[in-house]
Every structure is written in structure tokens, then in C-alpha cells.
Amino acid sequence: MKLASFDLNLLVALDALLAEESVSRAAERLRIGQPAMSATLTRLRSVLGDPVLVRVGRAMERTVFAESLREPLAEILHDVELLLNSGTAFDPATSRRSFTIAASDYVTLMLLRPLIERLSTIAPEVSLRVIPGDAGMLENVRRGLIDLAIYPAELLPMNLPFRTEKLFTEDFVCVTAAANPDVGEELTVEQLSTLPYLAAAQGALASLADQRLDEAQIPRNTTMTAQSFVLAPFLLPGTRMYTIIQRRLAALLMDDARFRTLQPPIPIAAVHELLIWSPRRTADAGHDWLRAQLHNNAELLT
Incomplete structure (x- = not known):
């Protein structure tokens, strides 16, 4: 042909x-x-x-x-x-482009959902397709199948052949059911090992909190693993489990009487969420605009 x-x-x-x-x-x-x-x-x-x-x-x-x-x-x-x-202007008010972003459910809730809300006003015809980060994410960025990835720097290999920018920093807190009879005003290091533990992950994206606890040689009594950071706390009511999730995510639960948030008894180092994209997109005005929107939203996170 x-x-x-x-x-x-x-x-x-x-x-x-x-x-x-x-x-x-x-x-x-x-x-x-x-x-x-x-x-x-x-x-x-x-x-x-x-x-x-x-x-x-x-x-x-x-x-x-x-x-x-x-x-x-x-x-x-x-x-x-x-x-x-390449080299052309981008008008968000009239563009009908669709962007694909790889991100965790936590990043989707905290960063991308507010962006979708803003797009209805500033770019009504622009759409986002969000997929989870997985083992093939970086290869898909390289091949252009993904426009952007948002991923913790601590889980990435060194010397990436991509452009990256720091987006925001996040740390962790412990969450348990408010009615959990085994937990008082604070958790102890011993309780981290003895209480039933709800691990949180998303496919290949394991919890960095678990990685930190492993480094501190603190075993866990893992009762359940949830394949969603956002879902994890809602599995706690009625159980004696605790989980460790991002502080900003836990803040959304503060007005919900079913949950209690506690400071971890050992330091859990913060993580740094990065924007990752292919250098081939350097001259793409639409891509520049999208990254700017994500940075604007990240600055609004408290």
C-alpha cells in the first residue's frame, strides 16, 4: 500500500x-x-x-x-x-487537546481534581486522561505515550534521561479509627509492630512510608494491603488497624469523626513529587501551559 x-x-x-x-x-x-x-x-x-x-x-x-x-x-x-x-502558539480557551498523565490516586485527588475544576473555566475543551504509575511508566514517557508523569523522586532511578521539576513535598501521618480501643493519644514504636497494620500501595507504587519503616528495621503486623492510598483510611472504621498516609490526605479526614490522626513515633522522611517529561516536548507550547497549571495548583497546596 x-x-x-x-x-x-x-x-x-x-x-x-x-x-x-x-x-x-x-x-x-x-x-x-x-x-x-x-x-x-x-x-x-x-x-x-x-x-x-x-x-x-x-x-x-x-x-x-x-x-x-x-x-x-x-x-x-x-x-x-x-x-x-512544535513552535506554534497554544490557546487554552479554544484548544481541544487531550493530555495523558501518569499519577497516583493521591496526586489525582489533591492536584489533578482541582485542575479539572479550573479547566472548565479556562480551557473548556481540553481534557485529561489519568493513568496509574506502573513499571512501564518511564518507557511510555520516553515513547511519548504519556505526556507527563508525577512520581516521587525517591522511587526513581538516578540519571533519568528526562526533564524533571520538583512539584511539591509531602510527609506522612498515622491514621486509625477514632473508636480504636488499642490506641491512646499517641502511637508508640512498639505499637507500629504489634497493632494490625493496613498497608497502602497503588500497583507498583508502594508506600514510601513502608520503605522508611523497613530502613528503620521496624516490622509490621500487616493485616491487609489496599491498592489505593485514598481508599485506605475508609477501611479503618470498625477495625483495630492503623495506616500511614500522606499528611494532606489525612487533613481531608479531620472533620470526619470516624478517624483519628496521630504523629508517627519515629521520623518518616518527606518525599518529593516530581514532574517528569520527555525532552522532545520542549517546544510544545501546550505542554508548557499544562506544566504551569500544575505548578500553580501545587503552590496552592497547604
């Missing part, structure tokens, strides 16, 4: 279809009618010689061939977007 004879607009539609695995959702994503998207899928099937999406039960699923196209197609479209945006 010769490039000159191929309608490159089909690649954008193909990306949406592969991501959504649904003609109707892909149509909504591209803001076109469902009949038009159905016709586009028919054209893609003819051009590619593959069904692309097949019905399995009540849902549609990607074919093996279509699955193999996902990452290289995303990279191609990313490079085209960089080319088109």
Missing part, C-alpha cells in the same frame, strides 16, 4: 476505535456521528484486510492484528502531534 493513496485521517479513527473498543464511544471521542464512525470502521477493515474489532458476547474486542497496531500507532500519532504543535 502506498502512503499517497492512504487517507491519514483513518489513523486517528483507528486509534480511537482501538482505545475504546466501541464504535459509539469512539464516535463520541472524535465528536462525530455513530453512522460516520461505522462507515470508517468498514473502510479500515477493507484497507487493512482485518476485522479490527470483533464481537465477543455483548462487547467488541480488538483482533490480534489490531492489538499489535496499538502502540506503534500511538507513537506515530504522538510524533505527528509534536510536529504540528
